[in-house]
Amino acid sequence: MLPGTRRGRRLDELAESTPTTTAGVSLAASAWRRLRRNPTFLVGAGIIAAFALLALVSPLLAAHDPALRLLEDQVSRADNRIPAPQPGFPLGGDQYGRPLLSRLLIGSQQTLLVALTATVLGLGGGLTLGILAGAFGGWVDTLVMRVVDVLLSVPSLLLAVSIGALFQQQSRFTVIIAVATVQIPVFGRLLRGTMLAQRASDHVLAARALGVPERSVVFRHMLPNALGPVVVQATLMLAVAIIDAAALSFLGLGSADTSTPEWGQMLGSAQDFFDTHPQLAFWPAGCIIVVALGFTLVGESLREALDPKKRR
Amino acid sequence: MTEPTPSPARRPEAAPPPEHTGDALVELDEVCVHYPIRRGVVFDRTVGWVYAVDGVSLRIERGRTYGLVGESGCGKSTLGKALLRLERPTSGSIRFDGIELSDMSGRRLRRMRRRMQMVFQDTLSSLDPRQSVESLLVEALRAHGLDEGSESTDRLLRELLSAVGLPAGALRGYPHEFSGGQRQRIGIARALAVRPELVVADEPVSALDVSVQAQVLNVLRDLQERFGLTYLVIAHDLAVVRHVADRVGVMYLGVLVEESDSDVLYERPMHPYTRALLSAVPVPDPEVEDRRERILLPGDLPSPAAPPSGCRFHTRCPWSRPGVCDVERPSLRDVGGGHLVACHYAESIERGRSPAESG
């Protein structure tokens, strides 16, 4: 037998015996395998899961209607007195005598909902712009990116406040639109950048060389590979959205109706009592910080897991 | 083991075949690819041009291998992409099997792609990391309506993998799970899936480990014999090109400076650049290394955005003559037997004019 064929056979046996070739682990699967062992991710995911669960079951957990002034008799404007913790009301009441714990619980729903909706809208808008600019290039790209640059040049909170102020009537919807608008250019710019990088990559060129239709090239090869950083950014933006939404509510641009509680709005209405009753601000502010931290931790660990340089 | 040979190449037994015998699958005529250099704050304007490929004519005969060599920035990859119409040529004509490609676009061009494929240098980045090997291969088939039922497709995929020396189990794997050599086999399988006639291989082995390069080169050769493929192999490694190519073209700064049948070119290089290039390639044999004459070129490759006047090589050429080489651009001329050289003094240099006489 010729040495060449013998070696060829050996090679086949070798390739056959390599366990990795039969396992078939996709990128997402290997990223997930790394995430599962990452304590940062576990803590962040734990926080988010706990608050999401809380928000879901809060109507059951809240012992009282958050809009009812159950402890009104203990409120005194004159000597600046508000209800203290007492049996049945572990955190006491707010300045109107409404149960603080129940308000916090129900508020989690609103806060998460606002942040999530705003980020989803922002992501949607950003994706559209990014795909347009990244896939077409040329003058479409130039036009879209100049608009995005203008939006990015305004500080985000200022932009959100200006947009919020455009609306005649303040409502939760205003906050969502304002926060979403701030996010659109961030996602748009990011996706455009990653799309352009994909456009220049060899595997996209390879798909073109194969004669794969252009639409397929964009949606099958460019977009899925460009999405990684955007997903990470979206997680991080959820944290920002919670804080931005809270800030808008705090500044009084949110819903004027205080019967449905929301953390930012609770924090805003607590500002008159900072020196005498800091607990009114402490609880909602603490919740905002912890949830935002949860999203940040998850976002950072996702970024690490999706980093192709760390792939094994 | 290996007997040291006194000269870098041996004399071929037979005379080189006359020019233009077989039928040409690819004909390039005066192909230019110029890239605009854009600058601007709000809107970009063109401030100059990079002359990546500047008037290259060549023909590749059916079933043969054409090797294109040159250093980085000489335009060889751009020429390969222009030939596949992955770059739009600025001017010139590209004919594939008699069909003009240079002004083709859209659906017609996409259909033509089935007949000509590409193999890339970077095995990892040229395979979409999110697709399994199976879906990478099926996509190629689907793009040209070649997947006829899952059973026949499945059989076809297995045949493809075995042709490039991979086990059928590889179908379920993802690109990052394979070694560089295995990934290059996948890349070759993908190119072959659509049964092309022409394969452009751009540095097919330069990213691979030395011991694996030979495996891939052998696979390419076997496939050529089996499917009657025509190759354009683009490489900076002259030894690799010599090993695979029937005819070789040497590029410098966007132009062909020499072209000839492989044996002739390596045995009797005539252009000063080719001679310097060949003398610079290290040979894994100390006896040859100690004895050979080296032509050290001074300086660096000039920028393709501002190519030198006259002969593009005159700024680094040890034999260049002022008043001639820096003024007059030499054209590619036949010095006998289809050996084309673009040098004013090719013959006198070959007869042994020393660089000092250029004074």
Added chain:
Amino acid sequence: MALLEVRDLAVRFVRRGEPTVAAVDGVSFDVPAGRTVGLVGESGCGKSVTSLAVMGLLPRDGTEVSGSVVLDGTELLGLSRREWDRRRGSEMSMVFQDPLTSLNPVVPLGIQVSEVMERHRGMSRRVATREAESLLDRVGIPDPRRRLREYSHQLSGGMRQRALIAMALACRPRLLIADEPTTALDVTIQAQILSLLRELVAETGTALVLITHDLGVVAGMCDEVNVLYAGRIVECADRHALFAAPRHPYTAGLLESVPRLDTPRGQRLAPIAGSVEDNIPWSVGCAFSPRCASALPVCSERSPAVETVGPGRLLRCHNPLDTDVGNTESSHD
């Protein structure tokens, strides 16, 4: 006594929650002054890790370095960070593969070169600048005075590599380690850089460790060659002896698998099967045995030891290739 003596050098990467990786294992070699010693192998063979260990450039966290590295009579392993810093740049220097990332992009070239001399040779800025100019001239950079004020991105790849070599030479080191110094460069530029290195060794008596995967570069540059596979030296020989009659199947396989300018065209190449990932641990047997065409059953059961098989010739193989001594002689004619 050789200038650099490396004995039983072992580098292990230890990461929490992951198996320990032995990147380099029992590597020994000598580099006398004025000689060039090659470390040859493919990716992952440990050649770069060896050089980083000799330079003391491996991260301290997560790496375990054992064995002995003696430079001019001084044991280097176990030196304090400050002691290393004092020696690096003055007694020993390194040139890396990628000249762009090895230069600081925001500091002019002149400052980068003269800084080394100010620090290690105690020169004033003015003297150091003048010295830097003559160094750049020495390594073949035209118009050195102008180049001193330029930044790395303004230079071509070949110029950058020359600048790096100038920096490495700034303090007249007695040992120079070049890690794939020409891999990122074009052939004609590679020829320039190699001839520069050759001149330097001949003129200054610097000991040069050349790390490369390119057997052609080795053949033209090195006095002695060490072939590494999976972290161990498998064969060590004088270059003439090694290329004329390789005895380890891996060395022979490497030589047979590269296309050469001087072999008949159309001759089929004889590749080594598999890839470098297809190894077995050295603790079990010969790491190369799964890919080896002349493997015996014993190769996968017992790890081969290093044996001296001739003057200055070491081999780690159970079933070495036969050598024809006459062949080695005749090739010198």
